[in-house]
Amino acid sequence: MTDKSNNPAPASDPSTTETSNDADGSDGQLDAETDPGTSTGPSDLDDVILDNLDAGSDDPSDEASRGLFDDLLEGEPIFENKEVLRPSYTPHKLPHREEQINNMATILVTALRGDTPSNILIYGKTGTGKTASAKFVSEELETTSQKYEVPCEVEYINCEVTDTQYRVLAQLANKFIDKNAQLIDDRIAELEELQSQARENTAALEETAFGSLDDVEAEIESLEADKSEFEEVPMTGWPTDRVYSSFFDAVDYHERVVVIMLDEIDKLVEKSGDDTLYNLSRMNSELENSRVSIMGISNDLKFTDFLDPRVKSSLGEEEIVFPPYDANQLRDILQARSDVAFKGDALTEDVIPLCAAFAAQEHGDARRALDLLRTAGELAERDQTDNVLEDHVRQAQEKIELDRVVEVVRTLPTQSKIVLFAIILLEKNGVHNINTGEVFNIYKNLCEEIDADILTQRRVTDLISELDMLGIVNAVVVSKGRYGRTKEISLSVPTEETEAVLLSDSRLGDIDDVQPFVQARFDN
Numbered sequence: 001m002t003d004k005s006n007n008p009a010p011a012s013d014p015s016t017t018e019t020s021n022d023a024d025g026s027d028g029q030l031d032a033e034t035d036p037g038t039s040t041g042p043s044d045l046d047d048v049i050l051d052n053l054d055a056g057s058d059d060p061s062d063e064a065s066r067g068l069f070d071d072l073l074e075g076e077p078i079f080e081n082k083e084v085l086r087p088s089y090t091p092h093k094l095p096h097r098e099e100q101i102n103n104m105a106t107i108l109v110t111a112l113r114g115d116t117p118s119n120i121l122i123y124g125k126t127g128t129g130k131t132a133s134a135k136f137v138s139e140e141l142e143t144t145s146q147k148y149e150v151p152c153e154v155e156y157i158n159c160e161v162t163d164t165q166y167r168v169l170a171q172l173a174n175k176f177i178d179k180n181a182q183l184i185d186d187r188i189a190e191l192e193e194l195q196s197q198a199r200e201n202t203a204a205l206e207e208t209a210f211g212s213l214d215d216v217e218a219e220i221e222s223l224e225a226d227k228s229e230f231e232e233v234p235m236t237g238w239p240t241d242r243v244y245s246s247f248f249d250a251v252d253y254h255e256r257v258v259v260i261m262l263d264e265i266d267k268l269v270e271k272s273g274d275d276t277l278y279n280l281s282r283m284n285s286e287l288e289n290s291r292v293s294i295m296g297i298s299n300d301l302k303f304t305d306f307l308d309p310r311v312k313s314s315l316g317e318e319e320i321v322f323p324p325y326d327a328n329q330l331r332d333i334l335q336a337r338s339d340v341a342f343k344g345d346a347l348t349e350d351v352i353p354l355c356a357a358f359a360a361q362e363h364g365d366a367r368r369a370l371d372l373l374r375t376a377g378e379l380a381e382r383d384q385t386d387n388v389l390e391d392h393v394r395q396a397q398e399k400i401e402l403d404r405v406v407e408v409v410r411t412l413p414t415q416s417k418i419v420l421f422a423i424i425l426l427e428k429n430g431v432h433n434i435n436t437g438e439v440f441n442i443y444k445n446l447c448e449e450i451d452a453d454i455l456t457q458r459r460v461t462d463l464i465s466e467l468d469m470l471g472i473v474n475a476v477v478v479s480k481g482r483y484g485r486t487k488e489i490s491l492s493v494p495t496e497e498t499e500a501v502l503l504s505d506s507r508l509g510d511i512d513d514v515q516p517f518v519q520a521r522f523d524n
C-alpha cells in the first residue's frame, strides 16, 4: 500500500523541507515555488496544487497522489461476481437436491389443484440446502399459481428471529392484512373504472354482476369497510388470542391455499413451546374460505420428541430428509457457483477439490464450502495475485476456524470466561496435564479479584465439560488408580488469540497482573 507518510518527495525537495518547517503548513510557500508570479488568493491555490501534481508525474512525488485504494484496484480482479458466493444468494440450480425438490413439489402440487397439501417436516444438518431448496420450490409454486390463476401463497418465517407465538402470529397477520389491502385497492380501482365507463354508457354494466351504478357504488363502499376493519397488529401488547383471530380473519378473507414455511422451527419450540404449531395445525377445521399447510424446517432431528403427540402427528404427515453432501457433491456445487463467481481461469486446479474436502470433513456443509472458496478468493485478492492457490484455501480454513473460535469465546458467559482464563494462565506457565483442582484454585482467585460470584468446584467441572463440548478445551478423564479419577485438561484453541478475546471483556480486562494468580496454584 502506498503510504503518504513514507513518501520521500517532500523531504528531497529543499523548498518543501522549508515548507514543512512552517508551522501552518504554508500554502503560500508552495504557491511561490510553482509560479512566483501567482498571487496567494484561495482560488489560485487550487490550480497551483493541481499543477504541481501534474508536473511531477515522472517524479517519485507522484506517489503522493496515489490513494489508499490505488494499489488494491490495480491488477486483474479475481472475482467476476462475488455475491453469488454469499449466503444471501439463492441459486437457481441446486445440484444433488433433485430428489428432495421433487418430493416437495409432489406434495405441494395439491395446492395448485385447490386442495390442502399435507404438512411437511424437513430435516437435515446445517448447510445441507434445506432453506435454499424450500425457497426454490416456493418460488416455483407461486409462479405456477399465478400462471394458472390459482390463489396459492407461501409465507416464510425464520423462527430464529421470530421466536414467540405472538410474533409469529403477528407477522403472519400483518402480511395477510397487507395483501388483503392490496387486493381491495386493486378491486376498487377496477370498479371505479367500470363506474366511469358506465356513466358514459350504461351498456358497460351488461356483462357484469352489477345491475346499476348504485350496485357498483355499494360494492365499493363494502370493500372500503372491509379494508378499514383490518387493523395492523402491533409487535407487542395485544392478548395472544386477539392476534390469532386477526390472523385467522385476514387469511380467511378470500379463497386461497397458504403454505407457511417455518425455518428453524426447533428454535420456536425451544423458546416458546408448541402452542403456535398446535394453533396453526388445527386451523383448517375452522377456516371457511382458505386452507393452511405448514412446512417446518429443522437442523435438530429430535425436536419432535418435545411436541404434543397431536401436533407431532399432524406436523410430520410427510418427512423429507436432507443428507450431508459428500466431497464429490460439494465439488459439483462449488464448480457451478465458481463458474459465475470467478474470472475465467482465476482458480487453480486444486482449489475446488480442497475446499470440498475440508467442508466434507465438517459434516458435508455446503455453506462452509462456499465460505472457504470466497475467503480463499479474498485472501488471493489481498495478496494481489491473479490466481487463487491451494495455500489460500489452507489459510482460509485457518481464518474461518479462528473466526469461529473468537465468536464462541466472545459470547461465553462470564463464569465460563473466567474458567477458560484460568486454564490459559496455567498453560502459559508451562503446566501440563492440568487438573480440575488446579483450575478451580486459580478460578477462585480470579473471581475474588474481579468481584464475581464463586461457583462450587462441581459447577466449575460442569463448565469445563461445556467448554469441552464447544471444542475449546479437551478434557479427558484419566484413572489415577486408587486415588480415583480426574480430568486432564488442555486447550484446543490458539492461546494468544483466545487470551486476547478474553481480555477484551471489560471485567477480565481489568486485571492488571495475572502472575500472582498462577503463583497461587502452588500456595493451595
Ligand SMILES: Nc1ncnc2c1ncn2[C@@H]1O[C@H](COP(=O)(O)OP(=O)(O)OP(=O)(O)O)[C@@H](O)[C@H]1O
Pocket: 086, 087, 088, 089, 090, 091, 093, 094, 095, 096, 097, 124, 125, 126, 127, 128, 129, 130, 131, 132, 133, 298, 299, 333, 366, 367, 370
Ligand atoms: N445443492 C446445492 N447447490 C448449490 N448451493 C447449495 C446447495 N445446497 C446448499 N447450497 C448453498 O449452501 C448454503 C447453505 O444452504 P441452506 O441455507 O439451504 O442450508 P440449510 O440446510 O438450510 O442450513 P441451516 O439449517 O444452517 O439453515 C446456501 O448459500 C445455499 O445456497
